[in-house]
Amino acid sequence: MNSYNKIAACLECGCGISSQxxxxxxxxxxxxxxxPHQKWVKQQELFSTVPAMSLYFALKERGVPAQLEKFDGYKHIDIAIPQAKVNIEVDGGHHNYSDKQALSDLKxxxxSFLKGYLTLRIPNSLVKYHLxxxxxxxxxxxxxNRERVARTKSTFKRF
Structure with missing residues (x-):
């Protein structure tokens, strides 16, 4: 692929990057x-699964302000979207086969729900085959959801 004279930007921070x-x-x-973000991704590979990273970058490519491996004070979340109050957990098969793991996930x-966050649980297989x-x-x-929140705010009457 010839990328000479191409202006490109980092998907993570938006800074300009050279063709090389x-x-x-x-x-x-x-x-x-x-x-710097290439190094960051290499470090993330120690903590994050390949399916979680794949989904994270697919969401970033779509303009979603996602955060990878966000710590909420209690646990690490695979992918967090704080502005939308959505957490995404990308789960392997053991989340379905172990009753202890399933109960831990439910808790x-x-x-997170008590804090106002919705948790989406996405199976690894869905990311692998239908990213x-x-x-x-x-x-x-x-x-x-953003449109729904905007409509609710616009109809809210202040006293």
Missing amino acids: VYDYSHDYFGIPLCM RTYY DETADHITEMLDV
Whole structure:
């Protein structure tokens, strides 16, 4: 791919990146990242699963202000979207097969719910086989919710 004279930006921070950095990042990560964020992604690989990172970057490509491995004071969330009050957990099969894990997940979802957050649980297999469709549906849900909140705020009467 010839990327000469191409102006590119880091998907994570939006800073401009050179053609050489773009080409390396695209070849290695599949997305444009500046050098500091390439290092950040390599560090994240120690804490985050490949499916969670794949979904995170698919959402970022769609303009979703997501955060990877956000700590909420109680636990790490795979993908958080604080502005929308949505947490996304990308779960492997063990979340379905172990009753202890399932109960732990339910409790985590409950505690997030008490703080006003919705938790979406996305199976690894959905990310692996239907990444784009999954990211599109999540983005659409966020858009619908944003419009719903805006309508509610515009009809709210102040005293």
